[in-house]
Structures are given as C-alpha cells and as structure tokens.
Amino acid sequence: MKNLTIVMAAVMVTAFAAQSAAQPRTNARILKPSELRTMSLSQMKTRGEKYLGEMRGLVTNVLQGLAEARQAGDPQTVKCVSDTLSTIKGLMRLSEQNGIGLSESVIANDRAKAQHEFVKMTIARNKMIELHAQAKGCGGPDVENAFEGAVVLDRIFDEDLPFEDAKAGLDLPMIILALPPSSSPFF
Numbered sequence: 001m002k003n004l005t006i007v008m009a010a011v012m013v014t015a016f017a018a019q020s021a022a023q024p025r026t027n028a029r030i031l032k033p034s035e036l037r038t039m040s041l042s043q044m045k046t047r048g049e050k051y052l053g054e055m056r057g058l059v060t061n062v063l064q065g066l067a068e069a070r071q072a073g074d075p076q077t078v079k080c081v082s083d084t085l086s087t088i089k090g091l092m093r094l095s096e097q098n099g100i101g102l103s104e105s106v107i108a109n110d111r112a113k114a115q116h117e118f119v120k121m122t123i124a125r126n127k128m129i130e131l132h133a134q135a136k137g138c139g140g141p142d143v144e145n146a147f148e149g150a151v152v153l154d155r156i157f158d159e160d161l162p163f164e165d166a167k168a169g170l171d172l173p174m175i176i177l178a179l180p181p182s183s184s185p186f187f
Contacts (some may be wrong), residue, residue, distance in 0.1 A: 005153055034159075036115055041106045044118045047137040048102045051125045052095060058132045059085075065135055080138035088131050095124045 039047075045173035062085050069077040098121045 003055070028129045029122070031119065031122045033036075036119070041109065041111065041114055044114055045102060045106045048099055048118055048121050051121050052099050055092055055125055055128050057093055058128050059088055062088055062132060062135045068140065069142035073182075074139060084131050084135040084138070088128055090126050091124045091131070095121055095128075098124070127168050 062081065066078065066081045068087060069081050098117045102114055102117040104119065105111075105117060
C-alpha cells in the first residue's frame with residue numbers, strides 16, 4: 001500500500017510537470033521607443049520570428065483547451081473558448097502577414113517600414129497573450145488559474161512621462177453661498 005502511494009505521487013508530479021512544460025511561458029512586453037531605435041534590422045527580424053513561434057504555441061494551446069472543453073461536454077466553456085479563438089486566429093493571420101512584411105523590409109533595408117511591422121507584431125503578440133489568458137479562464141478557475149495572496153500591480157512609466165501628481169496645485173474653488181443682491185431698488 002505504501003509503495004502504491006509513492007508511485008501515485010510520482011505519477012501525479014510527473015503529469016503536473018509535463019503539463020507545465022507543455023504550456024508556453026510568455027509574458028507581455030512593453031516596447032520602449034529607445035529600445036526600438038537601438039535595435040538592428042536583423043535583431044527585429046529574429047525577435048519577430050521568435051514572436052511568431054510563441055504565438056503559434058499560444059494558438060495550439062488554446063486549440064487544446066477547446067478540445068478538452070468539447071470532451072468535457074461543457075457548452076458554455078466551448079462557446080467562450082471558441083469566441084476567443086476566432087480573435088486569436090485573426091491576430092495570428094495578421095501577424096504572419098506582418099512577419100512577411102518585416103522580412104521584406106529587412107531585405108530592402110527600409111528601417112521605417114521594418115519598425116512599423118515589428119511594432120504591429122509586438123502589439124499583436126501582447127494582445128494574443130491576454131486572449132490566451134482569457135481563454136484559459138473560460139469555465140471558471142482551476143488549479144492552474146488559482147492563486148493565493150494579494151494581486152501584484154506593476155506600473156510601467158516611460159522616461160518622457162511626468163511623475164508628478166496631475167492634481168497638484170489645483171485647489172477647490174471657494175464657493176460663497178449667499179443670496180444675490182436685489183436687481184430692483186423697489187423690492
């Protein structure tokens with residue numbers, strides 16, 4: 001009996017590790033203008049190809065979630081995942097076109113167009129990461145989506161934005177509540 005418990009625990013740990021390894025670990029990334037200016041064309045192309053690979057992995061993962069929801073026979077989760085998947089597929093199609101455009105601009109040595117295509121790919125990738133999380137959340141929380149503790153909020157400020165409080169120096173106007181003077185001397 002003790003050996004059976006140890007074997008079951010090992011199987012569960014292995015299954016959890018395999019499931020965690022199968023899921024893509026991508027984080028949304030803010031692209032700063034200074035970072036974009038310093039990137040070479042070949043770096044943009046390489047990172048764009050990497051983003052396309054990550055996005056394909058996200059599509060595959062959402063498709064697996066759709067298959068699992070269909071197997072479970074949960075129509076509400078199937079609809080939620082299907083709706084999210086249609087948006088993800090559209091973004092994937094656009095991103096592949098942007099990847100081709102990026103490759104063409106790198107070959108033509110057109111930096112402005114390459115930057116434009118790369119920024120579109122970055123935005124699509126970040127949106128796809130959000131949609132992937134939304135698809136994972138369809139059907140309610142499970143072990144993978146549950147967490148404990150306080151929510152961590154990261155605030156990202158660009159260097160050219162002011163850090164001061166926007167309301168600083170603004171005071172409430174002083175309102176005097178009194179009857180106005182009469183406009184007629186007879187009343």
